[in-house]
Amino acid sequence: MGKVLMKGNEVIGEAAILAGCHYFFGYPITPQSELVAYMAKRLPEVKGLFLQAESEVSAINMVYGASSAGVRVMTSSSSPGFSLKQEGISYLAAANLPAVIVNIARGGPGLGNIQPSQSDYFQVTKGGGHGDYYTPVLAPSTLQEIVDLTQEAFRIADQYRTPVILLGDGMLGQMMEPVEFLKTDNQIVIDKEWATTGTKGDGSPKTITSLDLNDVKLEERNCKLQEKYKLIRRNEIKVDTYLMEDAEMAIVAYGTVARICQSAIDRVRDEGMKIGLIRPISLWPYPTDVIASYCERLNKIVVVEMSAGQMVEDVRLSVEGKVPISFYGRTGGIIPTVEELVEQFQMHGNGVLR
Incomplete structure (x- = not known):
């Protein structure tokens, strides 16, 4: 076809x-x-x-x-x-x-x-x-x-x-x-x-x-x-990762916003930031073990959602306090831009929490 x-x-x-x-x-x-x-x-x-x-x-x-x-x-x-x-x-x-x-x-x-x-x-x-x-x-x-x-x-x-x-x-x-x-x-x-x-x-x-x-x-x-x-x-757990092989900071996002995160990751990678993406495809069952498997070498996880922060709770359960977690979200139907995510990733990468 x-x-x-x-x-x-x-x-x-x-x-x-x-x-x-x-x-x-x-x-x-x-x-x-x-x-x-x-x-x-x-x-x-x-x-x-x-x-x-x-x-x-x-x-x-x-x-x-x-x-x-x-x-x-x-x-x-x-x-x-x-x-x-x-x-x-x-x-x-x-x-x-x-x-x-x-x-x-x-x-x-x-x-x-x-x-x-x-x-x-x-x-x-x-x-x-x-x-x-x-x-x-x-x-x-x-x-x-x-x-x-x-x-x-x-x-x-x-x-x-x-x-x-x-x-x-x-x-x-x-x-x-x-x-x-x-x-x-x-x-x-x-x-x-x-x-x-x-x-x-x-x-x-x-x-x-x-x-x-x-x-x-x-x-x-x-x-x-x-x-x-x-x-x-x-x-039936399904998950995709992007540039997580050497990542020191992970972005966790799904669906549409994960695509935008990937573009922002590419930009900050060019600046030398070791950052990757974990994208849950099955939201239930949730890829808890996959996220947990990266905890030993991650300095931080940033969860990005087009919500006030709902999936962030499943990420917290996955890491069990082993990694600091921050959240960035937009609500009301606003889609985050690549530029604002680049700014957020740079800020979090410098140790500043939002």
């Missing part, structure tokens, strides 16, 4: 279709509305089903129904709409149902604005809804990575029978870059013997539910979920 120039939101849609997702239920909200529009156009062309629900609450529960029938299914939203999906995501997790949920985050809290932000970190990594559950979270930083991680999200969802979140922001959703769609094993849809597709007169009916009125049975369900999360923690 070769490389094609596409917008980020549309890249997600095409990658999902190539991964075998032919069912989409969603509701338009800026800055992810192009994904909804793309699926509305493309899914009928591949004999799939697109349905615009009357609300985000309806959309996530339609996902629950479609997943119960064993199909690959996706929904998408942006921050306030994603908040409305939390109860349904908790239901999916409790019922062991695979699905992919896209959040193209925008400025908050409240209705906020339509500019890029990373202030949904707590919501996506700490469960978000009620109960003791987690969802794997993948955070791409380029549109080509969106292709790969969208397909990977469906693989993880099916393998572990869990909802998976693809987290981007308004900048990733709206930008255009050349991408290539390659066939991978992630496009193989596995047989789901548990799906409620009917008995056809053979065997007992199958039931999928998140309800357990018996407290002992509910605890058993919770214990099984926790065992699954231990397995995901063991197998």
